[in-house]
Amino acid sequence: MKARRITPESRIAVLGAGCAGLTCAEFLRLRGAKQVTVFEASDRAGGKVWSVPYEGAPAGGRGLFEAGTVFFVPGPVWSHVLSRYGVSTEIAPMPSVRIADLSRGRIRHPLAVSGGWSVFQRLIQTGRFLRMLERYGPLMDQKPGLQAHARPDVAIPAGEWFTQAGMPFVRQVLLPIAGGAQFGPGLDQVPALYVIRLLTLLRRYPLVNQLRLAMPQLRAGHDTVWRRVAQAHGVRFREAVQRLRRLTDGTVEVETTNGGYRFDAVISTLPPGKLAAIADFSDAERVPWSRVRTLSRVVLTARVSGLPPRVFHAPRFQDDGSIPPAHPYLQYEIDPGCGWMTFHPFLDGGRTVADAEAACRDVVARLGGRLESIEHRALIPEWFPHFGEQEVRDGLYDLLESSQGAGNLWHASELFSGISVPHATEYARQLVGRMLPDTAEDLTGSPLR
Numbered sequence: 001m002k003a004r005r006i007t008p009e010s011r012i013a014v015l016g017a018g019c020a021g022l023t024c025a026e027f028l029r030l031r032g033a034k035q036v037t038v039f040e041a042s043d044r045a046g047g048k049v050w051s052v053p054y055e056g057a058p059a060g061g062r063g064l065f066e067a068g069t070v071f072f073v074p075g076p077v078w079s080h081v082l083s084r085y086g087v088s089t090e091i092a093p094m095p096s097v098r099i100a101d102l103s104r105g106r107i108r109h110p111l112a113v114s115g116g117w118s119v120f121q122r123l124i125q126t127g128r129f130l131r132m133l134e135r136y137g138p139l140m141d142q143k144p145g146l147q148a149h150a151r152p153d154v155a156i157p158a159g160e161w162f163t164q165a166g167m168p169f170v171r172q173v174l175l176p177i178a179g180g181a182q183f184g185p186g187l188d189q190v191p192a193l194y195v196i197r198l199l200t201l202l203r204r205y206p207l208v209n210q211l212r213l214a215m216p217q218l219r220a221g222h223d224t225v226w227r228r229v230a231q232a233h234g235v236r237f238r239e240a241v242q243r244l245r246r247l248t249d250g251t252v253e254v255e256t257t258n259g260g261y262r263f264d265a266v267i268s269t270l271p272p273g274k275l276a277a278i279a280d281f282s283d284a285e286r287v288p289w290s291r292v293r294t295l296s297r298v299v300l301t302a303r304v305s306g307l308p309p310r311v312f313h314a315p316r317f318q319d320d321g322s323i324p325p326a327h328p329y330l331q332y333e334i335d336p337g338c339g340w341m342t343f344h345p346f347l348d349g350g351r352t353v354a355d356a357e358a359a360c361r362d363v364v365a366r367l368g369g370r371l372e373s374i375e376h377r378a379l380i381p382e383w384f385p386h387f388g389e390q391e392v393r394d395g396l397y398d399l400l401e402s403s404q405g406a407g408n409l410w411h412a413s414e415l416f417s418g419i420s421v422p423h424a425t426e427y428a429r430q431l432v433g434r435m436l437p438d439t440a441e442d443l444t445g446s447p448l449r
C-alpha cells in the first residue's frame, strides 16, 4: 500500500471524538492542517470522559458526577486545552482512598493495612515504591505509548513483580486500587508493565497527595473542555464510521452512516474490536488485533443513605484481596455530603448490569447503609485493560507500532497509548508530530471558537 507524504493540505479524517481524537484534531490544526474532519458515532464529545449533572447538590458541590474518567491527572495536553478553551483549572479535592475490608468490616488508610508487616517494614516498602516511581516515571512520561516500555522484565505478572521487588505490602494495598481504576479481575496476573505505568501517574501529584492517596477532580467537570474542543473543530456527530478501505492510489475510503468520503490519511481512535470489524486489515495486520480480549464494565451512580460523608473505598473481601464477580472495585461519594455515590464494578464471567446493581446494594449494606435507587448507568462494553504476559513477550506492541501509517491508516487508540487521559492525549499529540514532522506546533494562536 502506498504511503502518502502528509502535508498541511492533506485531507485527514479522525475517527472518534473522545479525548484522543479531539487531541489529534487540535494538534493537527496547530500544525497547520487545513482539512480535518472528525467523525463521532454518538451525539456527545468526550467518549469515556463523561460528566453528568445531577439535581440537589449541596452548597459548594460540583453538581455533577463523572460517569467515566474519575481522577484529573494533570498533563501538558490537559493544560493546553484548558487554557486555550478558557475552562477553569479549579480543583475539587476528592476524599483519600480507604481500603474497606468487607469480610472483617474494617476501613483503613492503605498505608495502615497491617497484613503482618511492622510499621518499619511498611515505611521501607513505601520508600521503595516512591523510588520505583522515580525510576520508571520520567521515561514513561517522555515516551507516551506502550511500545517503548514493553520489555520482558516488566512482562511478568504484577503480583510476582511487586513481591520480587521487595514490595509485598504495596502489592496488598495498592494493587486493589489499581484494579478498580483499570484492570478488574485477575489483577495479580496483569503484566507489571501496565500497573507500573498506571502508578507512575501518581508522580503528577504533589507528594502529600501521593501519600494520602487523595486525587483531584476538575470542578468544571472533566468533559467541559472536550465539548468546547469538539465545537471548535466542527465534529460530525451521529456519523458512525462503518467501513474503511485503503486504495492503491494511497487514499483511504471512509464509509459512514451518512455517505462515502476519500481522505489522504485517517487516524483511528476507535475501540479495537470496532476498528478490526470495519477495516481492510491484511492477515499480517490482524495478528495483534486478534489477540485483544475485552471486558465489559459499568459505572453506576446511586442515591445511598446511612453512610458517613466523604467516603472513597476500594473494597477488599477476602484475605487474598479478591473481590466477588460483579462487585464494585471502587466506590465514592460524588460531592461531600450529597448522599450520591458512584460504583465501579466489572461485568466479568457473563455477569449482567442487574448482577452489578445487586452487588452494589450488598456492599452498601455491609458498610451499614442502604442503596436507595440507581440513578445512572454508563455501560462500557469494550474495555481493553491489557494484553497478557505472552503477548507482551511476543512483541505485539512492536507489531502494532510498525503498522502505523500502513496505507495511510494511523492509530491513536488506547490499544497503542494505554489507558488514561494523559496517556491517550500525549500519545495522540506525539503521533500528530510524527505525521507532520516538517511543521511546528503554533501554540500561540487565539482560541478556535
Ligand SMILES: Cc1cc2nc3c(=O)[nH]c(=O)nc-3n(C[C@H](O)[C@H](O)[C@H](O)COP(=O)(O)OP(=O)(O)OC[C@H]3O[C@@H](n4cnc5c(N)ncnc54)[C@H](O)[C@@H]3O)c2cc1C
Pocket: 015, 016, 017, 018, 019, 020, 021, 039, 040, 041, 042, 044, 045, 046, 047, 048, 049, 067, 068, 069, 070, 071, 072, 073, 181, 239, 240, 241, 242, 269, 270, 271, 274, 299, 344, 380, 412, 413, 414, 418, 419, 420, 421, 422, 424
Ligand atoms: C470508568 C472509567 C474510569 C476511568 N478513570 C480514569 C481516571 O481516573 N483518570 C484518567 O486519566 N483516565 C481514566 N479513565 C480512562 C480514560 O477515560 C480513557 O483512557 C480515555 O478517555 C480514552 O480516550 P479515547 O479518546 O482514546 O477513547 P474514547 O473515549 O473511548 O473515545 C472513542 C470515541 O469513538 C467513538 N466511536 C466509537 N465507534 C465509532 C464509530 N464507528 N464511528 C465514529 N465514532 C465512533 C466513541 O463514541 C467515542 O466517543 C477511565 C475510564 C473509564 C471508562
